[in-house]
Amino acid sequence: MSANPIRDADARARGAIFKRLRAAPAGEPVAVPDVAGYYAARAVPQDESRTARFIRHAQSWRAEVVETTPADWPQALAGVFADKRPARLLLGRGTAIAETVAGLLPAEQLRWYDEPLAGIKKELFDEVDAGITTTVGAVAETGSLLLHPTPAEPRTLSLIPPLHIAVLHERQIFETLHEAMSTQRWTDAMPTNVLMITGPSKTADIQRVLVYGAHGPKELVILLIRDGGGA
Amino acid sequence: MSAEAVTVRPEDFKLRSHEALHDAHLRSSFRGAMDFLIERRALQFPDLQAFERLRKMGEQVRQHALNHLPDLLETLEANLTARGVQVHWAETPEDANRIFLDIAQRHEASLMVKGKSMVSEEIELNHTMAAQDIECLETDMGEYILQLDGDRPSHIIMPAIHKTKQDVAEIFHEHINGAPLTDDVNELIGIGRQALREKFGAAKIGVSGVNFMVAETGTLVLVENEGNGRLCTTVPDVHIAITGIEKVVEKLEHVLPLYALLPKSATGQAVTTYLNIISGPRRDGEKDGPQEMHLVLLDNGRTQAYRETRYRATLQCIRCGACMNHCPVYTRVGGLSYGTTYPGPIGSIISPHLVGLESTRDLPTASSLCGACGEVCPVKIPIPDMLMKLREAGRHSVTESMTPPSQALVGQGTVRRLGEVLAWKGWRLLYSNAALYRLFAWLAPRLRWLTPPVQAGWTQSRAPLKPAPQSLRAMLAQRRRDGGG
Numbered sequence: 001m002s003a004n005p006i007r008d009a010d011a012r013a014r015g016a017i018f019k020r021l022r023a024a025p026a027g028e029p030v031a032v033p034d035v036a037g038y039y040a041a042r043a044v045p046q047d048e049s050r051t052a053r054f055i056r057h058a059q060s061w062r063a064e065v066v067e068t069t070p071a072d073w074p075q076a077l078a079g080v081f082a083d084k085r086p087a088r089l090l091l092g093r094g095t096a097i098a099e100t101v102a103g104l105l106p107a108e109q110l111r112w113y114d115e116p117l118a119g120i121k122k123e124l125f126d127e128v129d130a131g132i133t134t135t136v137g138a139v140a141e142t143g144s145l146l147l148h149p150t151p152a153e154p155r156t157l158s159l160i161p162p163l164h165i166a167v168l169h170e171r172q173i174f175e176t177l178h179e180a181m182s183t184q185r186w187t188d189a190m191p192t193n194v195l196m197i198t199g200p201s202k203t204a205d206i207q208r209v210l211v212y213g214a215h216g217p218k219e220l221v222i223l224l225i226r227d228g229g230g231a
Numbered sequence: 232m233s234a235e236a237v238t239v240r241p242e243d244f245k246l247r248s249h250e251a252l253h254d255a256h257l258r259s260s261f262r263g264a265m266d267f268l269i270e271r272r273a274l275q276f277p278d279l280q281a282f283e284r285l286r287k288m289g290e291q292v293r294q295h296a297l298n299h300l301p302d303l304l305e306t307l308e309a310n311l312t313a314r315g316v317q318v319h320w321a322e323t324p325e326d327a328n329r330i331f332l333d334i335a336q337r338h339e340a341s342l343m344v345k346g347k348s349m350v351s352e353e354i355e356l357n358h359t360m361a362a363q364d365i366e367c368l369e370t371d372m373g374e375y376i377l378q379l380d381g382d383r384p385s386h387i388i389m390p391a392i393h394k395t396k397q398d399v400a401e402i403f404h405e406h407i408n409g410a411p412l413t414d415d416v417n418e419l420i421g422i423g424r425q426a427l428r429e430k431f432g433a434a435k436i437g438v439s440g441v442n443f444m445v446a447e448t449g450t451l452v453l454v455e456n457e458g459n460g461r462l463c464t465t466v467p468d469v470h471i472a473i474t475g476i477e478k479v480v481e482k483l484e485h486v487l488p489l490y491a492l493l494p495k496s497a498t499g500q501a502v503t504t505y506l507n508i509i510s511g512p513r514r515d516g517e518k519d520g521p522q523e524m525h526l527v528l529l530d531n532g533r534t535q536a537y538r539e540t541r542y543r544a545t546l547q548c549i550r551c552g553a554c555m556n557h558c559p560v561y562t563r564v565g566g567l568s569y570g571t572t573y574p575g576p577i578g579s580i581i582s583p584h585l586v587g588l589e590s591t592r593d594l595p596t597a598s599s600l601c602g603a604c605g606e607v608c609p610v611k612i613p614i615p616d617m618l619m620k621l622r623e624a625g626r627h628s629v630t631e632s633m634t635p636p637s638q639a640l641v642g643q644g645t646v647r648r649l650g651e652v653l654a655w656k657g658w659r660l661l662y663s664n665a666a667l668y669r670l671f672a673w674l675a676p677r678l679r680w681l682t683p684p685v686q687a688g689w690t691q692s693r694a695p696l697k698p699a700p701q702s703l704r705a706m707l708a709q710r711r712r713d714g715g716g
Contacts, residue, residue: 006333014320020534021301027540030294035484038288117519125432142502154519155465178487187483190448192514196506201458205373207396209416214372216458
């Protein structure tokens with residue numbers, strides 16, 4: 001892009017804005033915020049396990065939590081399918097859960113997320129009624145799931161289908177979002193997208209009446225694999 | 232669709248608020264909504280000491296960021312650029328609209344889908360794009376309802392709070408093809424969802440606001456419940472984010488206390504459904520996300536607020552709306568009366584910087600200075616103090632002594648009237664010169680009959696001001712003569 005009047009206008013505006021900002025007097029000095037210290041000093045409730053708190057909070061946001069074990073999770077997932085009866089389930093290839101999930105439903109009910117969005121968009125909006133994803137963790141204090149969308153599991157997989165099923169390992173439940181992002185060192189290599197998801201999408205824009213399924217999923221099912229941790 | 236929105240001007244604040252006060256329907260819907268939000272917020276902060284610790288943290292994060300604003304903006308720009316985001320700078324709404332138009336024309340886009348963004352309303356994006364035959368469609372349910380009806384938001388978090396479900400039923404029935412007339416809220420949301428899904432799929436450009444920007448990682452953070460923000464930033468080929476230059480913080484972890492404060496203060500929710508953390512467009516191998524991503528950074532008066540340390544705290548705002556919910560004036564006159572993008576107490580201290588003090592001169596006076604706004608502010612903006620400073624700026628040209636000395640705001644001294652200035656000068660003279668004062672005290676009771684029975688606004692609901700029949704000095708002398716104490 002050569003001589004571009006918008007580029008020139010940008011540069012002029014940038015120059016003028018920085019000139020004014022740089023000319024402004026310094027503010028009262030404040031200490032560098034110690035966010036880690038703030039979270040470390042906060043008391044964590046001791047009367048209830050981390051997992052129990054996660055489940056309680058997630059349910060309070062209308063997420064359904066299905067508890068299972070590392071050995072039994074395929075059967076538990078089959079139970080979710082039997083209950084929700086997805087006609088077409090979208091899933092990513094090559095993930096830790098892909099093969100097992102594929103074994104639970106007939107091939108014609110599976111839709112693999114194999115091509116870029118443009119090629120699947122219409123189907124995704126009109127036909128696919130469920131999506132299943134892995135998670136990178138969860139937050140106990142708010143009942144939230146953490147997702148880092150990947151080429152295998154793109155952003156829209158947890159967004160467009162009306163039912164989102166998420167598989168979560170108990171040992172990846174953190175107390176706070178701060179603990180999750182610092183333990184997993186997110187800032188070392190920020191993914192293009194990180195999502196914290198708490199319950200299905202919702203709105204209260206009409207007369208403050210709470211309605212689920214505004215633009216995203218109407219239902220969120222969390223398959224919680226109890227593999228220790230979460231004490 | 233009615234692209235033409237009703238024009239409301241801040242100059243008309245007194246007239247509009249007078250009308251609003253007599254609108255029983257509006258008053259009860261606002262009162263109900265605000266009481267609801269106040270109660271829900273209080274439940275989120277049961278422990279006042281814990282709240283104080285958290286908001287101290289929030290204040291510190293914002294002040295730290297503002298103290299280093301130019302440096303952080305440079306770091307942000309460098310990191311975003313390295314991640315493939317095109318960063319644009321706009322001094323005025325016109326600049327920003329030109330940038331949008333240029334991108335839209337390059338992509339031959341006739342439809343943009345937009346997530347909730349107050350800054351896009353600040354620049355009147357929908358209106359400007361419509362004039363160029365580009366439809367800029369609101370996708371937040373509340374904003375969508377208002378856009379269909381050609382109305383404006385009355386609250387920054389609950390934009391359609393002044394509409395009833397019957398209103399919405401009629402608006403949908405009239406404007407959405409094949410929409411049945413129903414006032415079942417679940418069905419109404421379903422109608423909106425379906426109508427908008429077609430648009431998400433068709434739009435080439437998605438527009439969003441930004442809640443926080445992170446300098447060290449080159450990251451945009453969006454907070455929402457509905458999922459339309461995620462759709463706007465993920466499905467269209469091009470994503471354009473727009474926000475004010477003040478929204479940056481230094482580190483990713485600095486977002487956390489602000490996010491812990493924002494939804495609790497706004498709607499009394501501990502968290503939103505989605506916290507969407509975006510660090511660049513689609514990378515090689517990824518299957519969705521925009522292929523092209525832009526960030527438009529708008530000044531529009533923010534550097535004026537920044538220039539003076541006395542006004543700078545205004546820029547700490549994280550747009551939660553708690554000050555509005557708790558304001559006895561806002562609760563009664565509603566958001567539309569203000570005629571500005573940002574209504575309520577925070578609007579009254581931001582708007583004079585954005586559009587000048589001349590048209591917004593009445594807004595800093597729309598407060599009883601009860602202090603509720605300052606008490607609930609999650610980042611401790613001293614709003615009542617700022618209101619007082621703006622009142623002062625309205626009445627004083629800079630040449631007069633303001634402490635500390637100050638540069639002129641746009642519209643500085645706009646309320647200053649020669650008659651009033653002279654009256655105060657005269658008063659000062661009278662009260663600092665004994666002989667003159669004695670003459671005045673002798674004269675005033677004798678000229679009492681000359682005072683007019685109608686005295687501007689004062690006599691609308693009060694008895695006219697008149698000098699007393701006798702001065703205090705004369706009364707005391709009288710008592711002494713009569714042998715009293």
